[in-house]
Amino acid sequence: MSAARQVHGAGGQPHALGPELARGGEAVVHPLLGRPGELAKLYQVARPEMREKLEHMRAHPPDDPARAHGHASIAWPRELLFDARGAFVGYTMTRIVDAAPILDVFNPRRRAQLLPGFDRRYLLRTARNLASALSALHEAGYVVGDLNERNVLVTERTLVTLIDTDSFQVQRQKDGQIVVYPCPVGRAEYTPPELQGQTFRGLLRRPEHDGFGLAVLIFQLLMAGNHPFRGRWRGSGEPPSLEAKIAAGQFPWAAGPGADLAPPPGAPGLDQLDPDLAELFLACFADGHDRPAQRPSAEAWSEALEQAEARLAVCGQGHAFGGHLRRCPDCGGRAERR
Structure with a gap:
């Protein structure tokens, strides 16, 4: 048996390395x-920058x-x-175990298989924990840039973890000047209108750009996995792409x-x-379409x-639902406690 490959602090x-887990x-x-x-x-290829x-x-x-809960968000x-x-060859990071990609949480079928106890209360809490993590990053001057369903993990306790942090946008002072390390990638489904079609390498991202991606993920969590810009096309001709x-x-x-696109x-x-x-x-998807500053901050989402x-x-069947509703949307039952 060959000796384990080693790297050094x-x-x-x-530090001895175990077998490869993932490759990008x-x-x-x-x-x-x-x-x-x-x-x-x-x-x-380990670049000096x-x-x-x-x-x-x-x-x-x-x-x-999430530090108080013994968790790394x-x-x-x-x-x-x-x-x-x-x-220089790389870095170490916290290993998150017993967690699923957020896609498995907002997709109703996958959630029913993996996390059958995840009701609306848990979905709201997951969304809040995600917003809180993003708010902490923004408060420290960082921008995720490529916030999407592949780089958020969720535990059965609704704790979330943002991964692939080395791709985050970072700014720092160097020789009296501000140096920016941009996030070079992005997923179109989570990219705001003003950045659609742009090249991300070298592009300066702002918290309101993350705010769009955050709102998409929260919408998917709370609206049965639906993307806010997917729908039933009722206009003439071929339906436009999601990006369009x-x-x-x-x-x-x-x-x-009478709109061309319906839910x-x-x-x-x-x-x-x-x-x-x-x-x-x-505020995010309508008012904030061409006014990015109108988009809710991560902190505003967390509080709401x-x-x-x-x-x-x-209700009597144990379904959690919005307290403003007269009846449970799942079974029609009335609220028994609030």
Whole structure:
């Protein structure tokens, strides 16, 4: 049996790598033998600017809102790694176990299989924890840039973790100037209208850009997995792409009866949401379409989600639903407690 490959910490201490866990276009992830709570991310080509970026991130971590629960809501870089010659090769990060991608949480069928006890209360709490993590990042001066369903993990306790933190946009002072390390990637489904079709490499992102992606994820969590810009096309010709609908601000839940795009058949209406949450979605996807500054902040989402959970009602079948509704949308039963 061959010896395990080794990398080294900044002080020269060796770390043995376990078998490869995941591989992407730029890096490979390994477990660290003897350190079950950590992973190593090793770059196939380790650029010098990445070392500078990670050193700054290590020295300036955000305040993690889940630290009191013994959980990392942001998989922050912990230690830089080097090869035997001292060349930078990657970094270590917290290993998150027993967690599912947020896609498995907002997709009703997957959620029923993996997390059958996740009701509306849990979905609201998941959304709030996500908003709180993003708010902490923004408060510390960071921008995710590529916020999407692939880089958010959720535990059965509704705790979330943002991963792939090395792609976050980072700013720092260097020789009296501000140096920006941009986020070079993005998913069109979570990209705001003003950035659709743009090249992300070198693009300066702002918190309101993250705010759009956050609102999409929260909408998917609370609206049975529906994307806010997908719907039933009723206009002439071929339906536009999702990217085109986002760019045009075609939010079907805010459209009138004669609009070209209607919500998907069977999709819940905004009236099933807590009224304050419905207003935030309208502020983001309608009012904020061409006025990004109007989009709700992550902090505003966190506060509204906490209040919406506190206002939930429960019917005789145990279904949690919005306290503003007279009857449970799942079974028609009346609220027995609030």
